[in-house]
Amino acid sequence: MSKNKIIVIGGGYAGLRTIEKLAKNPKNEITLLDKNPYHFMQTEVYDLIASEEDFAQVTVDLYTFCTGFNDNVSFYKQDVTSIDFSNKKVITSINRFKYDYLVLAVGSRTKFMSNVIGLREHAYGIKALHRAMYFKQKFEMSLFRRVDESGTSCHALNIIIAGGGLSGVEIAAQMASFSLEFYSHNHFICRKLNIVIINSGDHILKGIDEKLVQKSNKRLKDLEIVIKNNRKVVEVTKNSVKLSCGEVMHMDFIIFAGGVEPNHLIYDLNIEKNERGYVVSNKYLEIPNQKNAFVIGDCTSIYNEANEAIAPTADTAEQMAELCAKNINNLINNKPLEVHKIKSRGVLIALGRSYAVSKIFNMYFSGYIAYIMKKAVERLYAKKLDNRSRIGSNKIFNN
Numbered sequence: 001m002s003k004n005k006i007i008v009i010g011g012g013y014a015g016l017r018t019i020e021k022l023a024k025n026p027k028n029e030i031t032l033l034d035k036n037p038y039h040f041m042q043t044e045v046y047d048l049i050a051s052e053e054d055f056a057q058v059t060v061d062l063y064t065f066c067t068g069f070n071d072n073v074s075f076y077k078q079d080v081t082s083i084d085f086s087n088k089k090v091i092t093s094i095n096r097f098k099y100d101y102l103v104l105a106v107g108s109r110t111k112f113m114s115n116v117i118g119l120r121e122h123a124y125g126i127k128a129l130h131r132a133m134y135f136k137q138k139f140e141m142s143l144f145r146r147v148d149e150s151g152t153s154c155h156a157l158n159i160i161i162a163g164g165g166l167s168g169v170e171i172a173a174q175m176a177s178f179s180l181e182f183y184s185h186n187h188f189i190c191r192k193l194n195i196v197i198i199n200s201g202d203h204i205l206k207g208i209d210e211k212l213v214q215k216s217n218k219r220l221k222d223l224e225i226v227i228k229n230n231r232k233v234v235e236v237t238k239n240s241v242k243l244s245c246g247e248v249m250h251m252d253f254i255i256f257a258g259g260v261e262p263n264h265l266i267y268d269l270n271i272e273k274n275e276r277g278y279v280v281s282n283k284y285l286e287i288p289n290q291k292n293a294f295v296i297g298d299c300t301s302i303y304n305e306a307n308e309a310i311a312p313t314a315d316t317a318e319q320m321a322e323l324c325a326k327n328i329n330n331l332i333n334n335k336p337l338e339v340h341k342i343k344s345r346g347v348l349i350a351l352g353r354s355y356a357v358s359k360i361f362n363m364y365f366s367g368y369i370a371y372i373m374k375k376a377v378e379r380l381y382a383k384k385l386d387n388r389s390r391i392g393s394n395k396i397f398n399n
Ligand SMILES: Cc1cc2nc3c(=O)[nH]c(=O)nc-3n(C[C@H](O)[C@H](O)[C@H](O)COP(=O)(O)OP(=O)(O)OC[C@H]3O[C@@H](n4cnc5c(N)ncnc54)[C@H](O)[C@@H]3O)c2cc1C
Pocket: 009, 010, 011, 012, 013, 014, 015, 033, 034, 035, 036, 038, 039, 040, 042, 043, 044, 045, 046, 078, 079, 080, 081, 105, 106, 107, 108, 126, 127, 166, 167, 170, 263, 265, 296, 297, 298, 299, 312, 313, 314, 315, 316, 317, 348
């Protein structure tokens, strides 16, 4: 029986959902390549930083996960450096892998703008697990130092978040509510915490429903978070940030959540990209002019029927994955390909402990109920992956 050799590059939200779907066909022989040995649940970073979850709860071991299928999925921890589309080969620093069908799902990375002096050296990113971990430890140590100073001196802890998008807002709110609880527990006296969001637009959460923006603004105000709109960070030193308006702010640390870009692999590939460097797929999610090759998730830009860009989220990444798997099976079975109809199914914004705002199927929710909805979505996602990993783990340890 001849097998369909399918390579998936990237074990993120898009890659794993594609594998789940494709692995159902025993004729499909799937290889997952990822530079990391784990899947990182970025949507739960805010809980990691506030110590509500540890790093084991926001990661999934890719080897165990892939072993959980019926022997038709393998995993290799390898950094893909190039793709030879004409000879259908994926090249890593160690190997060359031949494919019949390819899925490119390498996500995006924090864009540390080179024109912002000192940004890369002094700012923390949150898209990569190791960076989020460094930051979490720094945050906890800073809180502890304030407790240690209690009774002698009490310096305020100044945190700057550059970027008023979804990730910046969620992290600001979570840190603020975590530290409020941290300090009020045991009644610590030294509890001065200043969190400032620097946002380049005239309001936070650009592209998100107006009512959700209003609710989020109110919640951030209640948490005493300061928002400075229409300003950019232009220079960062160890202890200060200079803004485009000339203001210089003292800070203990800065998180940069102000932009993302395609990663090095996408930059190096000679395929069609838009002005921001993202791969532009056709309406079937194929890479234009490359046979049997698809691109999905954050490394691509897709547009709706009105030619508006669809915001990259885990939700849209998973929808793309499902269609991509379907279209690969259609190619295998000589069936016509399906056109994408991807759209956001809802927005859930975590705004501190036990509080969220959301819009699901045109209905608004806020407070604890929205928080429970967000948690339910996250738990359901993690549970599905965990079930697969448990099968894998049993196979590995009982063999
Ligand atoms: C703080 C934060 C909060 C968020 N909150 C939400 C939310 O609430 N809801 C929501 O829907 N979305 C949210 N998002 C967005 C969501 O996380 C992304 O849209 C999603 O991760 C995209 O999935 P992906 O599979 O395209 O990429 P990723 O999940 O980034 O996965 C890409 C994978 O490719 C691998 N890779 C990269 N380069 C290579 C290479 N050269 N070789 C091999 N492997 C490679 C990486 O290691 C990674 O495993 C949030 C993001 C952040 C940062």
